[in-house]
Each structure stands twice: as C-alpha cells, then as structure tokens.
Amino acid sequence: MNKLYSLVAVVVLMSGCSYKNEAIELSSYKAHSLSKTTEDRNNISFLSVTDIRADKTSIGYVEANGYVTTKLYSHVDFADRYKEGLTKVLKAAMFNMVNNPADANTKIDVKIKDIQLIYNDTDKLNENLHGKIIVEVTLTKADKVNVFTFTQKQGIWIKPSYTSKDVEPLLNTLFTDSIDAIVSKLANK
Numbered sequence: 001m002n003k004l005y006s007l008v009a010v011v012v013l014m015s016g017c018s019y020k021n022e023a024i025e026l027s028s029y030k031a032h033s034l035s036k037t038t039e040d041r042n043n044i045s046f047l048s049v050t051d052i053r054a055d056k057t058s059i060g061y062v063e064a065n066g067y068v069t070t071k072l073y074s075h076v077d078f079a080d081r082y083k084e085g086l087t088k089v090l091k092a093a094m095f096n097m098v099n100n101p102a103d104a105n106t107k108i109d110v111k112i113k114d115i116q117l118i119y120n121d122t123d124k125l126n127e128n129l130h131g132k133i134i135v136e137v138t139l140t141k142a143d144k145v146n147v148f149t150f151t152q153k154q155g156i157w158i159k160p161s162y163t164s165k166d167v168e169p170l171l172n173t174l175f176t177d178s179i180d181a182i183v184s185k186l187a188n189k
Helices: 002-016 078-092 164-188
Strands: 043-051 058-064 067-073 106-120 129-141 144-156
Touching: 043 078, 058 164, 067 164, 078 106, 078 164, 106 164, 129 164, 144 164
Parallel strands: 043 106, 058 106
Antiparallel strands: 058 067, 106 129, 129 144
C-alpha cells in the first residue's frame, strides 16, 4: 500500500511541475502616441497582407539543455491582425485609406515571413526569452517599387515559466513595434 501512495505522490508531483502548453494569443494593436505622421495626403490601399510562413500555427519552442522540449503554437490569424493593426495606425498617422487599390496612389503589400519565440528553460540569470518577427513590405508609389524588410528582435529575462502564456507579452511587444516601424517608414516616404 505504501508503494501505491508513493507512486501516486510521484505522479502528482511530476504532473504539477510539467510545462503547460496552451495556444498563444495575440492582442489587438493598442494605439499609442505616434512619432510620425504623413504630410502626403495621397490615397493608400493594401494589395494584400499574407502570412507566408510554411507552418502558420508554429511560433517557436521551449528548450532545455539544448533540446526542444515543447513547441509553441498559436491559432491567431496573424495576417488579419497585421491588416487590422496597420489600418488603425495608418489612419492615426493621417494616411487616407481607401479600399479599392485602383483608387490609391500608394499600394502596400505585406508578407509575414517569420515569427519566432524561443524560451530557454535552463537559463535562470540571463535573457531566457528571445523573439523575432520579420515582415516584408512592398510599397508601390507612382510606378516606383520599394521593398523593405522589417525585423523586430528582442531578448528579455522572465521568471521561470511553466506555461506558454508567459511568452505572450513579448509577442505583443514585437507585433506592436513592427507595426510602428512600418508606419514610421511609410510616413517618411
């Protein structure tokens, strides 16, 4: 009987300490003060906003001692979130948004190329969470085409994590910073 209690105690202890992997969410873009607005009152429109990552649910992993222990995932439609966030910020930056690209002087094509979050479960002292978002933006204005690649990278230390939800704040920061960088660049063009 003591062996049974010991076995139950070990199972309870082990299951209580395992990493809880849940789908990671992405908050809608939160508007804040803009550093740039446009002087150019041309009409602007999206040609497309697409997520070109091969696996649209995979957004990173947890590693311990050099081994991947957990894959991080999300069911968020990142293309929709980027379009929603960019539209909000472009309007706030005084761009004149139009729905029909034929009516626009400036057209934007956005491609989400990479979203990566890596949590190192064994590093307790240094940056243990690293994130990166890469977005490519093609800007067409008066038959001139410019392609820009925006890379947002950040590393932070978080307290030891036992749930994937702990990485959401970094994902939200990278998302917001990448949208702000895109709109800032467009305001300068």
